[in-house]
Amino acid sequence: MAVSSSRSAVRRSPAPTYAHYRQYKQQRVRRNLVVWAVVFGAVTWAVWSSGFGLLTLFNGLSESYSFIVTDALPPKLESVPDYLGPTLETLYMSVVGLVISVVISVPIGILGARNTTVHRVVSYLAKSIAGIARAAPSLVITVFFVAVFGVGPLAGTLALGLGGVGILGKVYADAIEEIDAAQIEGVRSTGASWLQILGQGVWPQFKPAFMTWTQYRFERNVRGGAVIGLVGGGGLGFSLISAINLYQFRDAMTIILMIFVMVMVIELATRALRRRAI
Amino acid sequence: MASELNTRALQQVTSESTTPALLSVRNLNKTYPDGTQALHDVSLDIPSGQLVAVIGLSGAGKSTFMRCVNRLVEPTSGQIVFDGQDVTRARRGDLRRIRRQMGMIFQQFNLVQRLPVVTNVLHGRLGYTSAVRGCLGRFPQHEVEQALEMLAQVGLADQAFKRCSELSGGQMQRVGIARAMMQGAALILADEPIASLDVSSSEKVMTILKEVATAQRITTIVNLHQVDFAQQFADRVIGLRDGSVFCDMPTDGLTEDLIRDLYYGHVPQQDEED
Numbered sequence A: 001m002a003v004s005s006s007r008s009a010v011r012r013s014p015a016p017t018y019a020h021y022r023q024y025k026q027q028r029v030r031r032n033l034v035v036w037a038v039v040f041g042a043v044t045w046a047v048w049s050s051g052f053g054l055l056t057l058f059n060g061l062s063e064s065y066s067f068i069v070t071d072a073l074p075p076k077l078e079s080v081p082d083y084l085g086p087t088l089e090t091l092y093m094s095v096v097g098l099v100i101s102v103v104i105s106v107p108i109g110i111l112g113a114r115n116t117t118v119h120r121v122v123s124y125l126a127k128s129i130a131g132i133a134r135a136a137p138s139l140v141i142t143v144f145f146v147a148v149f150g151v152g153p154l155a156g157t158l159a160l161g162l163g164g165v166g167i168l169g170k171v172y173a174d175a176i177e178e179i180d181a182a183q184i185e186g187v188r189s190t191g192a193s194w195l196q197i198l199g200q201g202v203w204p205q206f207k208p209a210f211m212t213w214t215q216y217r218f219e220r221n222v223r224g225g226a227v228i229g230l231v232g233g234g235g236l237g238f239s240l241i242s243a244i245n246l247y248q249f250r251d252a253m254t255i256i257l258m259i260f261v262m263v264m265v266i267e268l269a270t271r272a273l274r275r276r277a278i
Numbered sequence B: 001m002a003s004e005l006n007t008r009a010l011q012q013v014t015s016e017s018t019t020p021a022l023l024s025v026r027n028l029n030k031t032y033p034d035g036t037q038a039l040h041d042v043s044l045d046i047p048s049g050q051l052v053a054v055i056g057l058s059g060a061g062k063s064t065f066m067r068c069v070n071r072l073v074e075p076t077s078g079q080i081v082f083d084g085q086d087v088t089r090a091r092r093g094d095l096r097r098i099r100r101q102m103g104m105i106f107q108q109f110n111l112v113q114r115l116p117v118v119t120n121v122l123h124g125r126l127g128y129t130s131a132v133r134g135c136l137g138r139f140p141q142h143e144v145e146q147a148l149e150m151l152a153q154v155g156l157a158d159q160a161f162k163r164c165s166e167l168s169g170g171q172m173q174r175v176g177i178a179r180a181m182m183q184g185a186a187l188i189l190a191d192e193p194i195a196s197l198d199v200s201s202s203e204k205v206m207t208i209l210k211e212v213a214t215a216q217r218i219t220t221i222v223n224l225h226q227v228d229f230a231q232q233f234a235d236r237v238i239g240l241r242d243g244s245v246f247c248d249m250p251t252d253g254l255t256e257d258l259i260r261d262l263y264y265g266h267v268p269q270q271d272e273e274d
């Protein structure tokens, strides 16, 4: 039987039995138990120590009601033109911040994704950069840039741009990792180079995810741009905090409404644009 | 088992040994990282213009063999010489130049679904295009005209501007053939090109492959599950079993006994589920 044994070329490990199956299942259950225990513990602890209670919530509600009705209403509509400039500023910050994020995130996504990277180490580095950018809260990033460049839209724009790299770098890499390897192999088999495979095999598959996530990030920028203004990042948020500091609550209410309208308009506009693009 | 060794030695007679082989494979081995030994000491010579069918059970190593030839899979050891070039030693740039001379056709077609049909055919020119132009998909007029001509040859002239995802399986496979032809390849590797097609599409695809092989003298290696298709279209049949060459002969030498041996004469192993 010398011939037949040399033929058993394919290596086999021992066949799994029902006992293995049980063992596997129990492991899964144990792992899940640990996760649920941690989640439950964390929630209990947080509710306990934040003093979250329905009574305080209710008291707070009635307090803020009287504040809104007596101090902040009606909004001062005649000052709307004063805040058109800051509105545009928020939009500029969002657009420029988005461009910064995309320009940095596309290479990070390509080099970070396992299937398109040039080397495992590069992939690890690219993912780490996105991870660090994601780990820093956007308000902290803004405060940092305000400290470096001073109060104003530049600090806000850079903060939005850098914050976007954390999100977009990661989701781009994830989306590229999910594309169909067979289609890439087809292009590779023609003798295509790395750049050609990217353009002709990866991009057509990546494009829908790219559009969706980039649009999502733009909407986030518009909303987030208003918030980071509060800590000195320029735009409507900065006008808002200034009004509050001067006890001009009716102006503040006007600004809040304008933020609301701006966000809605932007979301409707990008949605319409996307329907056309896809 | 001595008798089997003898027949195998006899069966390994290839065509005229005077013709220089276009593809020459020596002692090819492939072991996957998980320890699966998919190819075991495979040696073959394939001269120009032959249509060779590779048959064998599922898991015999047919796909692995084919992917080693253009190094979509890295061989573990052995040598592959294609048209005088050492494929196994080729480095990136050389490997791309070798690959563009080998058109590959896949069971699942492996076309870029979201791109138009004609662009997928034009991909056959990527190996001849500069990196940036290729990346952006900018092809010169004469290549576009050539691609449309190829599509007409495989009977898809009217589908050129559809998205690939809108085609039927048989149509996609013909796009795959057009892409391979577009490469101006000297060798076509077809990995079960008809396994997911119905009979009439299968015949269409095999007929086109046969025409390409004979009319343009393009050497063609086809992995097939259907022995009858192998017998109908191939000049030569190679049987793989458990990663080794089990038989290798002109098609008319393939007997019922051999086929039975190849597929069912398997020494049963504990887990042969296929």
Ligand SMILES: Nc1ncnc2c1ncn2[C@@H]1O[C@H](COP(=O)(O)OP(=O)(O)OP(=O)(O)O)[C@@H](O)[C@H]1O
Binding pocket: A010, B032, B033, B034, B036, B037, B038, B056, B057, B058, B059, B060, B061, B062, B063, B064, B065
């Ligand atoms: N990437 C891989 N990693 C590990 N083992 C693999 C891999 N690809 C294939 N194999 C194994 O190598 C052996 C040969 O596989 P291969 O795909 O070459 O067979 P095949 O003859 O093409 O089969 P089929 O007719 O089903 O396509 C099989 O045992 C398979 O499980």
Ligand SMILES: [Mg+2]
Binding pocket: B062, B063, B064, B191, B192
């Ligand atoms: Mg296969």
